[in-house]
Amino acid sequence: MTGDLDRYDYLDGNAAAGPLSEIFAIDVLSARGRCAACGRTDAMATARLLPHSHGLLLRCPGCSAILLRLVDTGHSVCLDLHGLSFLELRRQQNGSQPNPPQPT
Amino acid sequence: MGIVSPGFFGRRRRDDPALPPGQYLTESFPVLSAGPTPRIGPDEWEFTITTETGQVHRWSWDEFLALPQEDVTEDIHCVTSWSKLGTTWRGVSLDTLFESVESDCEFTMAHSYGGYTTNVPLEDLLGGKAWIAHEFDGAALEPEHGGPARLLVPHLYFWKSAKWVRGLELLRQDEPGFWESNGYHMYGDPWREERYW
16 A cells, blocks of 8 residues: 555554564564565664554555564464565674684 | 452443444544555546456446435444444445446455455345445545545444445455455454454
């Protein structure tokens, strides 16, 4: 669905942190995602979320196309990522991370 | 009397036989929306029924308003658990719109301005069970509630009553719509609590 982005009330993608942290081991909202519709690439936290929807939807802040759909049915979580053509998930840079494998 | 009080959970079905299981009564009219609200003027609005042969039946806003109008009072049930009883609508019965349509299909897909879709079996649209509604509570249907016109199929969960409807596509086989493709039930009978897959 598309429309006039300035004419609806939305939250930023951080509002999706709770449901997403339940199923992803890393912080998806700090990842960079590319909109499959318009190609805009930005942090997922910049996506837009309508607070009153049947399911969790993150929309592109550029063209309002849907990037991510999540529906919690109670016994399962349904996740649709077809609106993302690319997602860059960065490893945390701290001392607790193991060293990358070295060539032998 | 039991030792443990059932507590207060709002007005549930136990108190009102008009409420399906798991529903609570609301007096307000909550707005649920998956995206920006389309603003469709009468000049650009049209409603179509497209058959399996590709034949398109088309009504402009004026042609739609010239059809026989019905005033209906119906209970509506949202999958998010609120129900609103005795809502009043004005619109055109799908029986009227399908009078001139010939098809062997048993299923339909409703398409909305803005891209939303939802699937409804044809038999659930006929027999005085569904309308294209353009008034709510005696006033023009507001865009936030699906105006200028929405599908009204009150015996199914309200996500099937597509806001901003622009057409029905007849299908030989049932196919999932927007929510049905990601967790929501293909049929959505509130009395059987058909919320999810």
